[in-house]
Amino acid sequence: MLQTLSKFLLYKCMGWKKDVRFKLPKKAIICLAxxxxxxxxxIGQLYAEAEGLKGNFLMKKEWFIGPLGILFRKLGGIPVYRDKHTSMTDRLAEMAKEVDKFQLCITPEGTRSLNSNWKMGFYYIAKKANLPIFLYGLDYERKLIACTKFINPSGDIDTDIQDIKSYFKDFKGKYPELFTVGEIG
Structure with a gap:
């Protein structure tokens, strides 16, 4: 019922379409930008529900208060404590190795503000846990959710990140002026 409603809302009412060429494996990092x-x-939650995906996502801890915290945890949210210097990438990589299913969605910018210095946690988690990184783009201009590429981290972070940023360079966010991939070499 909820899946049908989500499909109706996302694809019919809101007019979004998808170009997703891969089925997610049981264990993967979803890099969303x-x-x-x-x-x-x-949009991401409607898409996940419409497509029957049940994964996790990272979100700053400030959102996990009161009823919102309960809701976000139920939806798969994992709070990020930016003020604490913990090895979250190590903990998430270990978790990925230990569980049967691990699909974690991370936004590489780490913020809704303009940021050319992307956070590399998604890459390090994938590398440490030997997971593929599926590149999901949200394009508001075309109302398109796309995943036409994934990478297996090679360990050459500079080359891999340039490849990832090149993939996302043409996607238009809701506020395009707030998105940049920085310089691509």
């Missing part, structure tokens, strides 16, 4: 608006979360 651009992230320029809180609407990205709603």
């Amino acid at each position: 651009p992230h320029t608006s809180n609407w990205d979360f709603l």
